Amino acid sequence: MNTDLLVIGGGMAGLSAALEAAQLGATVMLLEKQPELGGSSAMSGGCLAFAGTDLQSRCGVDDSDSLLFSDLREVGGFENDEALVRAYVDHQLDTYRWLCGNGVVFGKGIETSSGQSVPRVHSVDPADAIRQLAAACARTGKVTVHLNARAQRLLRDADGRFCGVLSMLNGQSREIHARRGVVLTSGGFCRNAEMVHRFAPQYDEAVFIGGEGNVGDGLRMAMEFGADLRDMAYIKGTYGKHPLDETNHHSCLAVYKGAIAVNQDGKRFVDESISYKLLGDAAIRQPYGATFQILDQRIMDSGDDSVRILDFQRRHQEGLFIEADSLAELARKIEVPEAVLQQTVDQYNTDVDAGQDSVFGRASLVHHHGRPCRIEQAPFYAYPSTAAVFGTYCGIRVTPKMEVVNVFDEALPGLFAAGEVVGGFHGAAYMTGTALGKATVFGRIAARSALKGEARHA
Template identity: 30%
Template sequence: MSTLDNDVAASDVDVIVVGSGMAGMSAALEAASDGAKVLLVEGETILGGASRLSTGIMMAAGTSLQRANGLDDHPDELFQDYMLANHWDVTPSVVRRLVDELPDTFEWIRDLGVTFQNQLISAGEERAPRGHSVPGQGQEIIDVLTRHIRKQPNIDIALSQRVDRLVVEGGRVRGIAVGDEVVRADAVVLAMGGFAGNPELHEQYLPLAAADEKSWYIGGAFPRSGDIFNLVEPVDAYIEGVDRGGWVLIADFNRDPQAYLPGWLVIVNSSGRRFMDEMTPYSVVDPIVRAQGNRVYAIFDHAAKRAANPESTEAATKVNLPGVPRSHWLEPVIDEAIAEGKVKVAETLSDLAEQLGVPASNLVGTIERYNEDAHQKHDSLFLKDGEQMRPVETGPFYACELRLSLIALTACGPAVDSEARVLSSNQHPVPGLFAAGECAGGVIGKMYVGSGNSIANCLTYGRIAGRNAAALARDTAGTAPSAAVDVGAPTAVTA
């Protein structure tokens, strides 16, 4: 292991990778395996980034694990699902490359030593289960990648180094700078993760979070995240994906993540009416709730509260995701939220409606119809699983506000093409610059395709970026380096 000292700074490397999450380490490994000398630069004191905190689910279609489970799936079907889910508001060639390479990415990461559960996970909206789940979650993937990184002789590691700026010569990226020290390279890969931990950037790039004072990032506060926007500004990179990312609809009970709501809740909008199946997958919930103004209400009764225990909550949840606590909808948690005023209580539904500021007649009528359906075990409006419906008829009655508040990831950054090359505002690649993972824009659309969209993106486009960066380095081998031109240090981002 080394840091950016004078010896390293004085010598050229073929490829520099900035960021050491799944995308960055995948890029470094692929570039090194192609013979490139790689410098992996990480701003924190350890490798892994926010990838360490993920649930470790990777989306893919047409894999050997699917075939072993008797599933006939194909990248063509995933491509159609992906594009339709996003109303074709993503670049088709970028998505096509992603889905085509995913089966090979799955085999690659498994051959490296990552273990996968035999049972596949479905996000609910898929025609076939595509979630390939790692028992040790994101940390296991990071641990495996780290072991290979450390034993790869072509990779040098620099920790606790915050890159200040890119070094550019004649419009081509030629390296990075940290303070006064410069490292030259034939190609640079940016894999710096997301920026949700930096509230200073929300208004410009994540306005839904800026408008919601209750929003929070699952990975905690990282005031230094989001440096990529300053890094790519001098090369006129086009920023794509504003307000895109992974959002989860939750109550303001605690900071424990929960991907799905229990089916015994009734969710109404500000007009007091139901508008969706309460067990709708989280990736589909996002645009539905945005259309309601990102402020809706969960309604339940005393009988449901008394029955809210870990077994009943898990049974009434769409899918059992590994490592995701289900502490929001347990009676002790609800009682604590009542004491804090986060859950409203009323003896009648009309009184509850008044507290919420919704039309009482609408709420009462909505619950009456819901109760009729619950007794018949058939949701006549939204086709929710009737077995998970329970009447809301035993007072007192309860309600709490739900919002898209939990930010699982962001998907905004410099746009890339299907070769992971960063694009300028004129849609031409910025010579020498690649990006992958959360910091790149254009791979993940407005609709987050569940069951591991993010890990699929990070691993696959990390590999693509690494391979192409190494190829560029080979193509330019032997070119005499010219004097570095410093593009100037941008203003540092602080929280």
């Protein structure tokens, strides 16, 4: 079986790579080992981080490439690859417009979340976004999608160039050859407990949420040929997952609207404005990994039902928030010391009035955006919160052209990668919207880079 470009994985990154290549005139074969497209992308919160968009302009938000770049570098603790961050920033606005032009519908509002100095959460229905990209691929007439097709081993030609894959297709082992190369968009490995333990044993007992196929297939296939890895030390859980809620796969981030986070002793344990990956690290270190987000009615009313991580009302209707008319009653309900919780909130309110958090130095609602607010308007609410691993945010090292790089800093010819399988972009933490954002931005770059390379006959 022959094609121009072979894409392994049918989430946002794979579909973006396939569609970009097809629109440039190439034939594409996309392999997805699950029975349907989407993977973790379809299960996500549907947030993408873009700067300088028409949506931001309509909402009165002043954003820029330079601010996005500085935010990404800062939230990543400057551990991220500056060249990858620059590649994202340079292509993100065009990619936003490209998504709009291919049927992806963004919500009318815009919010601020983890790592953002200004509102830049552009929201989509993630499952619908996947459907729109798949439909756009189909309209080109150049993309062939194979479901239940698991890639097993990469293939190289006599010159050492990657030229295809050995795959299980229709129950048979088949070689698929690609003239322009192979793009790995196979996701992370949050469903592979052994691999998670190897790189992040502190999360052995964490909740893991992600596509069933996310077991590290692409990572292993690339590692066989010496692919280098990035950010493996920075696997982190995301804060805000209700420990008993098996219906909602997404975090609830009331802290970014003004809530505080307390542990079972009723005490704050962190600056709540930092990246929710760092919040996750802090939460997992608390007794039993159990914490609560504490908020009042004003904060409850400030939620946004168009953004899943800020949809407080729906979670309230589902009974996930614990409500009380006083802080003392709330403390009894969540079984923390009444006097301690009251003292914690009183101290926080005093610090808000003084303009300085004397305990953890919180100076904003989220990153550098928004001012902390008092928690004082009854009724009061608590949202039980732990850390959940939604994605691994690390993986194969690539160049800004999405070429896979080996441990000797050499590009592996004909092999490209994009999406969650890629490391080096996030660094030590994470900005909301950059997982789906990098999937589509980097998927497009990978396709263009592959098509610019030398074509080989299969």
